[in-house]
Amino acid sequence: MPTVTWSRLGADRRAAVVAAAEAEFAAHGFSRGSLNVIARRAGVAKGSLFQYFADKRDLYAHITEVGSQRVRRHMEDQIRRLDPSRPFFEFLTDLLDVWVAYFADHPRDRALHAAASFEVDTDARISVRAVIHRHYLQVLRPLVLDARGRGDLRPDADVDTLLSLLLMILPHLALAPYVRGIDPVLGLDELSPEQPALVVRRYVAVLSAAFAQPDHSPADRATHKGEQS
Amino acid sequence: MPTVTWSRLGADRRAAVVAAAEAEFAAHGFSRGSLNVIARRAGVAKGSLFQYFADKRDLYAHITEVGSQRVRRHMEDQIRRLDPSRPFFEFLTDLLDVWVAYFADHPRDRALHAAASFEVDTDARISVRAVIHRHYLQVLRPLVLDARGRGDLRPDADVDTLLSLLLMILPHLALAPYVRGIDPVLGLDELSPEQPALVVRRYVAVLSAAFAQPDHSPADRATHKGEQS
Amino acid sequence: MPTVTWSRLGADRRAAVVAAAEAEFAAHGFSRGSLNVIARRAGVAKGSLFQYFADKRDLYAHITEVGSQRVRRHMEDQIRRLDPSRPFFEFLTDLLDVWVAYFADHPRDRALHAAASFEVDTDARISVRAVIHRHYLQVLRPLVLDARGRGDLRPDADVDTLLSLLLMILPHLALAPYVRGIDPVLGLDELSPEQPALVVRRYVAVLSAAFAQPDHSPADRATHKGEQS
Amino acid sequence: MPTVTWSRLGADRRAAVVAAAEAEFAAHGFSRGSLNVIARRAGVAKGSLFQYFADKRDLYAHITEVGSQRVRRHMEDQIRRLDPSRPFFEFLTDLLDVWVAYFADHPRDRALHAAASFEVDTDARISVRAVIHRHYLQVLRPLVLDARGRGDLRPDADVDTLLSLLLMILPHLALAPYVRGIDPVLGLDELSPEQPALVVRRYVAVLSAAFAQPDHSPADRATHKGEQS
DNA sequence: AATGAATGAGCCTTCATTCAT
DNA sequence: AATGAATGAAGGCTCATTCAT
Numbered sequence: 001m002p003t004v005t006w007s008r009l010g011a012d013r014r015a016a017v018v019a020a021a022e023a024e025f026a027a028h029g030f031s032r033g034s035l036n037v038i039a040r041r042a043g044v045a046k047g048s049l050f051q052y053f054a055d056k057r058d059l060y061a062h063i064t065e066v067g068s069q070r071v072r073r074h075m076e077d078q079i080r081r082l083d084p085s086r087p088f089f090e091f092l093t094d095l096l097d098v099w100v101a102y103f104a105d106h107p108r109d110r111a112l113h114a115a116a117s118f119e120v121d122t123d124a125r126i127s128v129r130a131v132i133h134r135h136y137l138q139v140l141r142p143l144v145l146d147a148r149g150r151g152d153l154r155p156d157a158d159v160d161t162l163l164s165l166l167l168m169i170l171p172h173l174a175l176a177p178y179v180r181g182i183d184p185v186l187g188l189d190e191l192s193p194e195q196p197a198l199v200v201r202r203y204v205a206v207l208s209a210a211f212a213q214p215d216h217s218p219a220d221r222a223t224h225k226g227e228q229s
Numbered sequence: 230m231p232t233v234t235w236s237r238l239g240a241d242r243r244a245a246v247v248a249a250a251e252a253e254f255a256a257h258g259f260s261r262g263s264l265n266v267i268a269r270r271a272g273v274a275k276g277s278l279f280q281y282f283a284d285k286r287d288l289y290a291h292i293t294e295v296g297s298q299r300v301r302r303h304m305e306d307q308i309r310r311l312d313p314s315r316p317f318f319e320f321l322t323d324l325l326d327v328w329v330a331y332f333a334d335h336p337r338d339r340a341l342h343a344a345a346s347f348e349v350d351t352d353a354r355i356s357v358r359a360v361i362h363r364h365y366l367q368v369l370r371p372l373v374l375d376a377r378g379r380g381d382l383r384p385d386a387d388v389d390t391l392l393s394l395l396l397m398i399l400p401h402l403a404l405a406p407y408v409r410g411i412d413p414v415l416g417l418d419e420l421s422p423e424q425p426a427l428v429v430r431r432y433v434a435v436l437s438a439a440f441a442q443p444d445h446s447p448a449d450r451a452t453h454k455g456e457q458s
Numbered sequence: 459m460p461t462v463t464w465s466r467l468g469a470d471r472r473a474a475v476v477a478a479a480e481a482e483f484a485a486h487g488f489s490r491g492s493l494n495v496i497a498r499r500a501g502v503a504k505g506s507l508f509q510y511f512a513d514k515r516d517l518y519a520h521i522t523e524v525g526s527q528r529v530r531r532h533m534e535d536q537i538r539r540l541d542p543s544r545p546f547f548e549f550l551t552d553l554l555d556v557w558v559a560y561f562a563d564h565p566r567d568r569a570l571h572a573a574a575s576f577e578v579d580t581d582a583r584i585s586v587r588a589v590i591h592r593h594y595l596q597v598l599r600p601l602v603l604d605a606r607g608r609g610d611l612r613p614d615a616d617v618d619t620l621l622s623l624l625l626m627i628l629p630h631l632a633l634a635p636y637v638r639g640i641d642p643v644l645g646l647d648e649l650s651p652e653q654p655a656l657v658v659r660r661y662v663a664v665l666s667a668a669f670a671q672p673d674h675s676p677a678d679r680a681t682h683k684g685e686q687s
Numbered sequence: 688m689p690t691v692t693w694s695r696l697g698a699d700r701r702a703a704v705v706a707a708a709e710a711e712f713a714a715h716g717f718s719r720g721s722l723n724v725i726a727r728r729a730g731v732a733k734g735s736l737f738q739y740f741a742d743k744r745d746l747y748a749h750i751t752e753v754g755s756q757r758v759r760r761h762m763e764d765q766i767r768r769l770d771p772s773r774p775f776f777e778f779l780t781d782l783l784d785v786w787v788a789y790f791a792d793h794p795r796d797r798a799l800h801a802a803a804s805f806e807v808d809t810d811a812r813i814s815v816r817a818v819i820h821r822h823y824l825q826v827l828r829p830l831v832l833d834a835r836g837r838g839d840l841r842p843d844a845d846v847d848t849l850l851s852l853l854l855m856i857l858p859h860l861a862l863a864p865y866v867r868g869i870d871p872v873l874g875l876d877e878l879s880p881e882q883p884a885l886v887v888r889r890y891v892a893v894l895s896a897a898f899a900q901p902d903h904s905p906a907d908r909a910t911h912k913g914e915q916s
Numbered sequence: 917a918a919t920g921a922a923t924g925a926g927c928c929t930t931c932a933t934t935c936a937t
Numbered sequence: 938a939a940t941g942a943a944t945g946a947a948g949g950c951t952c953a954t955t956c957a958t
Contacts, residue, residue: 120257158431183393209440489719
């Protein structure tokens, strides 16, 4: 946790430090990211960083939290806009499109997400992933539970396994188009502009087949088919 | 790629280097793994490593290849033993059980797999994952295609998406019980002995619901239930 | 020397600073002791320390003075209690026992004494030892001179050399049981409870043999034996 | 212990490192001594020091050993020259004179001895004092035992306490004339050229009174008196 | 072909002190 | 009188790579 000194700090200085740290950790991850570089680029004495944060990990955790909140805020806005009360898999499709688009437009968030995913340092990885997973689940679980409540999912649908798959699929969709070598099957990394949208639909089709209430939502299936054609 | 010098090397010396490098990279990953340590433990001059491999990355790639082949060989033996011509999802369940058991019993391979998954260095990660993914797919794709051919999968099943999901699920099952902080939903990291088996069945149930030929395999469902009891 | 600001300070604040500084210097000595830590633990701004004391060394000197006075006060009480008019070497034996017991019971004073003895910084060591030696001598010299006056010491006894030896023996007895590596002969550092008492008697026996008036004190020897039984 | 690399090193380079390290540790002790400075002054890369020694402590231990051996060699030569078979306290007087003279002429050894005596770091102090004490005792104990064997000491003389006192007196004589603030009684630090010799005689007189065989050595006493006059 | 000594930039963190508020 | 943010040098140590032998 940042120190009180940090909280009392001028907004400019704080912004400079955050910007420099985000850039550095995005570029090299936690373990390889250099406090020297961060301090230099923020125009701040090396020692000052330690007045603001207990140590490197503390700074990294803060950066992750800030970044995650930024992404989350955006997604929650979009969720409202997309109307989460619609048939679930239709809504999910749009949501994933928005998700993919966000990371396409925000390379820094993408890089931070990647850094968190690939961190070698076990403790750093644990704490940073705890933050990210918390945000993911706080957003996704209510959506999924609502959908089941509305009858969009089978009554016996294994909600946790669905969430577990979403926790794999979402980072994959965010990163695979830009990080070569992590999607050797669906070809997200040799991207043409429409490819992510296509892949989104393929994943949703699978999830729908596995979890959707078969009789319930002819609307859903209809719309879905329509989109695919 | 190893140099010619490497290929002309005595088997003992080669084995010593590989063993030392596997231990080191398994313990600390690529970025943190130390060539000094490897050379010392292999009983080889530091300079010699650079006669055998272009650089650190080259050595790492070689180690990954060797390790992947070892895992692959084991899995292919097991696949034969388990009879891949059985109903697919029944077979898949057993296969994943074997997979989980293998990594439970082989901490070094687990660590190498984790190291490859979490490598920060982008280039290293890409090349190492390319190797691993190649092996995964060379084993899995024929199995899946066969299953479809036999009618265990729906005729219109999206094989690539299935493979894509398996490529997420398999590493997850291998690592999550040991690498804290990567499974916040299903609880694989607070493991009781039977938990992995349970999680395997939950994943397979989902995949089956999504991809299995519905009419075709009452056998599948039956057997599956039988196993659970 | 403390500033005037210090002397005008509220007693609470002063006590807090002294307590924090004693703890810190006792734990880490002067060179390694941290003003940051002292300020934090005293609940005082870092800058304030520099309003009270010229610099780190000045604070350290003050702490030493305070600590020395505390030890001295205790010893003077004990001296009165033990009756310094008794035969000198008998009295000295009891005094050293008390001395050893005091440092056994007061780890903070022991640590401060050790810190003063082992300080690397030459200037700090000199000033701090000057303080301690002053107290030692102000207490010991009168005792020794009285003893000579009473005829417990040979008339030609070399009082200063006796004091010089006491100035070596007293710190040694205080610290050696706790600071490993300073007593390789008598084994004070691998202490059994009775060992210090034994060592005290060995030192006193030597001093007595060297300085006592031979004819004068059959009483001394007698009493001494009596105590031992 | 120095590495093999160190033992294979060219004599020049080795001498340069030792010289630089002696100077630095003599000047600032172990804790404050800087490897940066040592490397720079030895004209050697910082990293090279770590090829020669496991760590800072290892280097320090080596320097201490080298220095101690130098002092010991000198003293053993002198002991032979002074004829240790002479009456013990007469011989001891000469020995201490030589000892004082050596440290008067060798400021570096004096500083190293002081550094060892005042080291704050407990582990460093222990190991470094163990070395020094070992040398002290290996030289002194045989001399004392011989003296007792020859009848120069009382048969019941407490040899270990004598050694214990010598272990306090010798460093004191070596350092007190140069390190202000450690001898507030005998005035060794406000030195006139003849003062150390005087102090030596005062200490020897005390030790003689305490430990010498009273009847045995009229020669001893005679010589002693003669010297004093 | 093998060696292994040498390199020197880089790592995170601590610290006493200053000085504007 | 009190604050506490800012400083930046210095600390020990690790590392992949080079190159003369």
